[in-house]
Amino acid sequence: MRRALIASGLLLMVYAVVGATTDTQVSLPGVLIFGVAVLALHDGVFLPLVLAAGALIGRVPSRWRSTVRAVAVVNIAVAVVALPLLVSRGHDGDNPTILPRPYEIGLLVIVVTTTVSAVLCRKGIERWRNGRRRRPRG
């Protein structure tokens, strides 16, 4: 099973490399530069920043830590997806149907909504747990 997986995987990788090098529409130098750059930026810049944020989250009192972590994870992910939409010039030019929304405001609304929801959820869970403790058993 393992050998079959590894062998078939290697075959597909060879197919990909051969296909990319023989395809005249593929600019191999451009692709390689982009691939290396994305890997280096992710592992060398992005992840260390995430770890720094994680260290800060570790300083939050344990009662709120998971809430703060949830808000951070969700909003970092949303920000990553929103970033190209914010900087793109695709909407410039004669076609207003490309990127027609106010994405800065959209991102802000999402960040505020998720933060408020997480805080309310946390308070709700705490209230429910306290309620269970006070209710008599049996």
Added chain:
Amino acid sequence: MVRHPDGRLKHALTWLNAPPDRLRRGPFRPDAFPSALRSTRLTSQLGIALGVAFLVCFLTGLISHLVQHPPSWFWWPSEPAGLYRFTQGLHVATGLATVPLLGAKLWSVYPRLFTWPPLKHAAERLSVAVLVAAALFQLVSGLLNVAHEYRPMPFFFTTAHYWAGWLVIGALLVHVGVQLPVVREALRSRAPHVRLSRGHGAPPVPDADRRQLLLTVGAAAGVITVATLGQTVRPLAAISALAPRRPGTGPQGLPINRTAAAAGVRDAALDPGYRLTVTGFGRTVELSLADLAALPQHTTVLPIACVEGWSAVGTWSGVRLRDLAGLLGADQADLAGGEAEVESLQAAGRYRTSTVAGPHLADDRTLIALRLGGEPLAVDHGYPARLIAPNRPGVMQTKWLTRVTIRSLR
């Protein structure tokens, strides 16, 4: 002067394989990654989710490629009309939702980048580097493409994204094969869950913490999906604050990818001397816009489904493509196994022609459309005439038609 060349080489190799511990600084220290949330179980579960996501993206992406570049053995139906709309919408939605999944997975295995000694298991680490680079390549290039942000990509997106798809799936299979025993061990329900960064003896990660993190990552994927799916699912358009397109915007309520001005056809399209040339079966017919309007008109409701994952539905009216074949004296039997090639006024570009064959050629709903939503086509939507067919990517719904060539392949 080198006295003992063999001895020096041996010394160098030994040093590379086991560098002195005083060099073990920064991220290479054994306790450099203190997070209590990392575990092989977390990594395995994220890995399974990622495997499903990348498989979905690979299959839907492959379908999109095959529909646009059909090999002889490939058959694509003309029904249901919204099938491509669904597969390509799923492709982009899954890709976007995978961003937090891949982020969490790479966070959880980051300490393995700094395993000591650095050259230990070099081959395996190199293959993982290829997998990570290819996975990041697919997600980042896909995201940049739907955002129409091409400046960071010094290559033609479509072909690079296609071949990188094969590379990712291959590297993924290799990875699963190598890690299978580790994953099996990690997912056994009563096994103590070994932490990645610390040695044995560290307490296992509580299930509640791990589940909370998985739920958080799932919530991130959910938020991203709701924030973008409105570009293809019309009822969500109001709340999808980050959707790159909005159905309902644009002339006649449909978004556009390429305007007439950008394609350089504005003057030719608006020219009153416009003629649609229909050739085939040894005959040629030139039709003006009035001639086309005088032919039997049919109306159909069909979506425009873009490769970028957005779609919108329109009501199209025009002449059936197979009725044009009738003008040439051909009948249903002549068309069977044949194909029609439609050409645009657009002088250059990859998508200036497209081929209609098989079930699409015979389908009642395949039209040379003259009207959209009851009005004459807007010039940016392909005035005077465009092709519209069911279950077909937007790039193949050729606009600003100038010529239709019908061939029987018998």
